[in-house]
Amino acid sequence: MHLVVVSHACVTDVNQQVYCEIEQLGHRVDIIVPKNFIAPGLTTEPIKVRRWPDFKGRIIEVPIVLNNSIPLHFYKKSLKKIISELNPDAIYVAEEPYSLSCFQVIRNSVPLKKAIGFYSAQNINKNYPFPIKKMENYVYDRSALAISISADVTNVLRTKGYKHSICEIPLGVDEQHFQISCEQKMEARKELSIPNEAFVVGFAGRIVEEKGVDVLCHAMKTCNENNVEMYLLIVGRGPLLKDIKILVTELELTDSVRFVDNASHTDMPKWFNCMDVHVLPSKTKSNWREQFGRVLIEAASCGVPSIGSTCGEIPKVLKTLSMDLVFEEGNVEELTRCLQEAYQTSFSEEDIRSDVIASYGNKGIANKLVEAFERVI
Incomplete structure (x- = not known):
């Protein structure tokens, strides 16, 4: 399987490690990340994208707008051409379904007729205003898979109308990096x-x-x-x-x-x-x-x-x-x-x-x- 991941979290190298494990299973992974992301409340300058030493796939940096917001940032250019050239079997948008970047990536990916999945950790049922709610529903309608980190998150997704496959997978830890010392x-x-x-x-x-x-x-x-x-x-x-x-x-x-x-x-x-x-x-x-x-x-x-x-x-x-x-x-x-x-x-x-x-x-x-x-x- 060839998986393309879109993730603001992967500007930090340790967050790429789980994808190294997917590579170790014999699969191919490429990652698209923001080039100029600022972690809200943690940094005042864009985070320099670093590669996890064992990650072998491509890391493609694309500039974003509203670069100090997780839910509101979006890429300055369409990702359709990039994803099309990568030609993956599946696309994993590791962003919340109400985020602008998730909507953007899925809207760019739908014409490519690839399996699309998104991530969610939202454990409170929030009723977002238009147009966020409309974009969120677009994501729900056109995604084949939701990765939910808990049963509470799954309940929120179902309550909000997501009808497709949900797989509950918690957050993970790199047991090689985090060791007793x-x-x-x-x-x-x-x-x-x-x-x-x-x-x-x-x-x-x-x-x-x-x-x-x-x-x-x-x-x-x-x-x-x-x-x-x-x-x-x-x-x-x-x-x-x-x-x-x-x-x-x-x-x-x-x-x-x-x-x-x-x-x-x-x-x-x-x-x-x-x-x-x-x-x-x-x-x-x-x-x-x-x-x-x-x-x-x-x-x-x-x-x-x-x-x-x-x-x-x-x-x-x-x-x-x-x-x-x-x-x-x-x-x-x-x-x-x-x-x-x-x-x-x-x-x-x-x-x-x-x-x-x-x-x-x-x-x-x-x-x-x-x-x-x-x-x-």
Whole structure:
């Protein structure tokens, strides 16, 4: 099978790895990416497109308009000629069905009479205004396959009228890149002036209100007041980074909190290995709830257990990983209890890693993607 993938996420090299696994299965993959994409809230300059070392296919860079928006960006020129020249068996638009780029690619691809699939992680039924709703329906009518990351997403797609094939495939993790590493742990702790024997709690992600970093800071304060000494590592950036730093000062946590606001996705194994426990304290908003929580499986692949809130898919993912430290979202007292329990518990790194690879390893995800597309070709 020859698959053409259109994906803004693949400007980041690690996101190409699952397609390397598809190549390893004997298939051909080419990827079309934006040439000038800016990650909203994370970067202010276009991301330089990098190739994952093991990916063999073509990476075709095409300039986009509205380059700092995921749902609103679109390509400056028609992709019909590019896709036609590539002549694939199937086209995978790894974008949400309501996005302008998904509509554009599928509209360009329909005349080529190829099997077309799209991706969705939208777990809330949102009624978009015209013309977005009309474009979304166009995508539904002309796609043979939807890749849904969860049962909630599947329910949304069916409720909105998508009638064709749906294959539920969760997000995956590159088990070769995200590995247990004592060397990375020692390197990270030395860089951050954290003692090797210290207990480190970590957060990784966007610093925005819905990620609940403030709740984690308050829980850390309570732990310290109860004479449970921990360090907190916050890896990420976003519009509330300055506010969180102010909160850390107000809570008198400055000595025990470390910030890393310049990490790339490729660097993340180092920072996960620095942690003894990872926390995803997300909070539901009116228009958002946690769609999956990829950091949970990336941390687990590094042998690190997670604590998570009850927001969205978090408890389901943790249950799959045989983890039960879950707290009611926004509840500082419950999170404090979970942190103290994690502090007193010995976890098996190898068991954690084994569980995540079995359910979410990219090798298995690649197999599922291939099977899904082969059914509709």
